[in-house]
Amino acid sequence: MDDASGEPRRLRKRPFAWASDSSGHSEERSSSSSEQEQADDTCDRWEDQQTVEIHTQVSEAVEYFQLREQSMNDHGAPTKMGAGPRGERVVVRRQERLQALRGRRPLMLREIAKQLRGRGFVRLVDFLGPSVGSNLLEGFAQLSWQPGRLGDAQSSDQSRSLRGDEIAWPSLSEAGRFGEALQRWMQALDELVADLRLHLNRPDELLRVERREPPMASCYPQHARYIRHYDNNCDEGLGDCNGRRLTAVYYLNKGMSHSDGGHLRILGQRGIYDLLPDFDTLTLFWADRRTPHEVMPNLSERKRLALSCWYVDVTEAPDAPAFPMRLESQSTGRGVTCEVTKTHDLASQQRQREDVKQKI
Template sequence: MKSCQICEKTDNLLYCARCVNTAYCSHEHQKMDWKEHKRVCKKNAADSSIHNNNTTTVQEDPKVQTENLLTDIGDLSIRAENPQFMPQWVAQNSLGLEVLDEFSDRERNMITRITNNLKQLGICVIDNFLDRPIAEKCWDDARALHSMPRIFKPGQVVDQGGREKIRGDEIVWLDGSEENAKNISYVCRKIDTIISKCNSRIGYKISQRTKAMLACYPGNGAAYKCHIDNPSGDGRCITAIYYMNRNWDKEKMGGVLRLYPTAFAKSKVAEVIPHFNRLLLFYSDSRNPHEVLPAFAERFAVTIWYFDEEERAKALATWAKNLPRR
């Protein structure tokens, strides 16, 4: 029977997400053992990668990959726009989760990684999220949809307050029934499956989400000003973004998503390059103001927002109460 490497407890164990071999009862004990464990972890991780069809394994320390995204920008005053998505938008744009039956060892590792990163930092990045052939088909779906006339519409917010334009993307909402977006529908179900396994671990009860928003920044310098996804308690708790951009060159193409997580020092930002087959997850509330910097090439991403049942119910009740009486 497996036990914690430090104290030998056997209950509620967590496993090193890199080698999937050594167990701990807590993150504190994992950190205590790292100096010793790292000597064997790399070998075990290599063995694990062979077992997992040579896919990239998750980092052993839940902070490692996220901290690699950090940039020191010095003193900076951040002003996030709060464009209001009215509660009726929440009511009109929700679906139940579609959970897949298959669930691999690598995806179990993702659950630990996502849970740890969200709890500690409020964001998580997973690279090589799908098998590459499926990821390629998702990109094909996105480009084919974008080539069709009158499918995409300018991204909007309910209230821009008469100020300058907040966002410059083009979007289409997908509910999973679209014949020409089956591969994108699959990635949405894959994300649903991951979220369904870790939602209670991060303090939410999640059984519904929005439709999938396929967005394209058309490459003309389009951007999205700094904003908070859910500034008003509309129910959205987790933002999931899946990127589909092959050979993305940050220096030439821009389009970086820059987050200002409150979990970091004020001088730090997290810059997420929209690389092909990359999944980004973060808390949707005021903990993560973020913006999309100007993009100078077509930039595709699918975004899903997941609802916390309690907050969403309150938002819907408030909306219903304020409906005009006939």
């Protein structure tokens, strides 16, 4: 893929360059912001030589399949990083930094952009407040659910053991409190992404992201998991390119603790992070090959509930079933009403998408 400057295609950033100590744990080093930026620059440096490119791609593939094997053999093993003090401390520190910038939106946006660019994900707590979250939660009871499916697999016992969630597509035109809450959520998310476009304006970031898929609700019963995968398995225009650039997942699980499992495990460029899917928390991460991730088994009897949306670069996938997002940034916004999409027939398009979604 050529970049905006018209430079020739070069090697994609290595997706698996996280630092790991000999125990297999990864740790974020505390670093000054200039060191941090230097590290980011290093990540952005490209290799030019063809041989290096081929070698790197082969070892990435091998590494990825080893990771997948590891994921499939985990069988609900307790999480290593998030449950332990180190990984959690890092995630919490980042969150606190963001919290401190609340009410100062321009600074908050810069911090969100920095975290996304630097480690591939960002976690925002107290995204909408308890009443919107509770109305969403209430509405989940009225959705019609169906099994989530892996790319090529039928809904067999084996595929359910790899991906055990149930999914549904709530309509933004739902009546009552649920519909209102959905629209509030969608609007807040669209505004956030629109604002972030100003900070994340590279071609492989949000530059060409103007659309999003219909939101998807997910429900993981006890023991359900989702093995390691990418949400968009596109490699420089090759492979299964669905245009997804940014994944947003908003969680609805009250009173969760690490012993409940169900973490979102992100294999980021700087480490492995287990993120607790707790109530009113939003996680954003790159949907493409920069972010292998998985949902760890839900060890609790309570269902793990979330609402997701994928933001799409249609230049990568012109036929993607995606719709215009609200593009006005909140800072300059004039209160344009959130576009309401009937998800009726979108559900069948979405199902087709789920069928072809490449799972590793």
